[in-house]
Amino acid sequence: MYKVIRSFVDLEDNRRLYEAGIGKTYPREGLEPTPERIEALSTSNNKRKKPFIEKVETENDNDNENDGEGPEFPKPTKEGSTWYELSNGEKVNGKTAAIEAEGKLKSGE
Template identity: 40%
Template sequence: MSELFPVEKNFRDGQDNKRLYEKDGWYPRRGLEASDERVAELQEKGFIGGEGASDEAPEGQNDGPGTDYPKHTGGGYYELSNGEKVQGKEEAEKAEQELSEAPQE
């Protein structure tokens, strides 16, 4: 398992399907191996902390797409982990599942 870093402020990771990482969460999500260069870049920008890196996230955190997504935003629309909006719960759940199974670049 790769090292985990505390998220210091919300950001969308363009190298992870525009996944939203929220403050007080952990980077990277479960199943994603982040390069040392990417970690350094995010630390430099203040998105993730360099101190207190952990080998394991607390229970229920850092489970990747599908854990907190899709999020109901009202009017029958749901937000996916990559920021897209989808109408209908079943469609949103299906789309989120596809995102979690997509190969990472």
């Protein structure tokens, strides 16, 4: 699954509008985009020269390199951002606040 990071009209999905925002994902249910389409939308290799989607780590992803315990949290929402995503999907501004909030999640507070 991919999250929409920049709104776009998908010319290969009957001009469907995919809007950016929390919880907004690509593709819609029932659509199976080609690897080439995913590449075009997730990189600047498209007409607008901007990425529109970003891979979302899921529990089923087995490509993590941290002893199989899932992705490391908190993690930056994107490079250079001050926002961090916690293991429960919540977003927190500031690394220190994110580390503290993730610690509370892990300890059950």
